[in-house]
Amino acid sequence: MIDVQRLRVLRAVAEHGSFNRAAAALRLTPSAVSQHVAALERSLGSHVFTRSTRGVTLTAAGRIMVGAAESVAAELEHAAQQVTELSTGRTQLTVATFSSGGRLLLPGALTELTAAHPGTVLHVREFEPEDSLPLVRQGAVDLALAYRFDGPLPGRPGGGSPALEWTALMDDPLHVVLPEGHRLAGRPALDPAELAAEPWVLGCLKTEAYLRRYAERAGFEPEVRGTTSDYFFARSLVAAGVGVSLIPSIALAPEVAGVRAVPVQPPAPARHIGVATLGHRRSRLQVTALVGALRRQAAALDEG
Structure with missing residues (x-):
């Protein structure tokens, strides 16, 4: 029979990527975590982790058992x-x-x-x-x-x-948010490549990832002058002239004075x-x- 506590330890090690970090999260000693994993591996007759100097990674058997652990939890x-x-x-x-x-x-x-x-x-x-x-x-x-x-x-x-x-x-398409007086603020739609020379304000890590992928394809490196996880704050920074930004449609309310949101040209990226x-x-x-x-x-x- 597989012990539920050992499954809990397995999940923690998989989540944190190391025995030490899992031990801290579970309030156990690293030795106790290691013993639980070793006991689980003995009961299964298979290794659940591959160890290296960079941490641990799940084996195929380990991935199966993490799925079982999640279901049991x-x-x-x-x-x-x-x-x-x-x-x-x-x-x-x-x-x-x-x-x-x-x-x-x-x-x-x-x-x-x-x-x-x-x-x-x-x-x-x-x-x-x-x-x-x-x-x-x-x-x-x-x-x-x-x-x-x-x-x-x-x-x-x-x-x-x-x-x-x-x-x-x-679907929640992204918009380019510009200062109200920007030369492109009156356009019905924009290609972000037209803003290659502009500084950028990042509203979250995921729109940053999209922007960087797009910029790489378009052949430019975005200059980032502001970072935040708050879209309202990002638009406030745009209004203050810090840069331009990519903001999802539903994050355009409430309104911020001094900015203009312009749709991205099709095929428009969307959440x-x-x-x-x-x-x-x-x-x-x-x-x-x-x-x-x-x-x-x-x-x-x-x-x-």
Whole structure:
């Protein structure tokens, strides 16, 4: 029989990439972590990590076991939640969200949910997708309002985790944000290559990654003069003349005086916004209701 604590240690080592960092996170000694992993490997008859001077990486067997560990953690969390609901008579629902999407989509959806299910106790936690999606897999949150650019759903390294169900809500195209008096501010659409000589303000790491990929293809190196994880602050820096920026559509509200947002020429880059859940959680009435409410909120925005 595989010990649940050993699976917990396995997950921590996979997440942190080293025995020492996992030990610190778990409040164990590195020796204890090593012993748990060694015992797990003996019970499996296979190595779960490849060790090197740079840390540890999962083997094929290790990836399988991390997926199993995530599933076990999710089931235990779900069972504990059900027991709590039995004892209190109240349903708990935990939602993870990124800030701009949560601000625009969640209030109306949560109002609809609580009207239909007034006994629901809501918990809302703000995370970027690379942090919220592992929490869904672990059962720590019931669903995550998240986004991705082109490619797979973001997540932490490790792989082998339970598959998420993704419900698409809306696309969120990026805009170039310029000072109001900029020579290109009146254009109906822009190619970012036209701004190769401009200094840039970065609103988040993911739009930075897109900008750098685009700039490399267009043959220029962006000069970065401002960095922030707050799109409102990024637009304020643009208004102050620090540089220009790339901002998703839903992060253009509330308005900032002194800036102009111009769409990027097709094919315009976009964030793809959706809801991530685990299959067995979708059967819960409140989860199903909230996903439906979020879809209606997104549809109303698209129609508007």
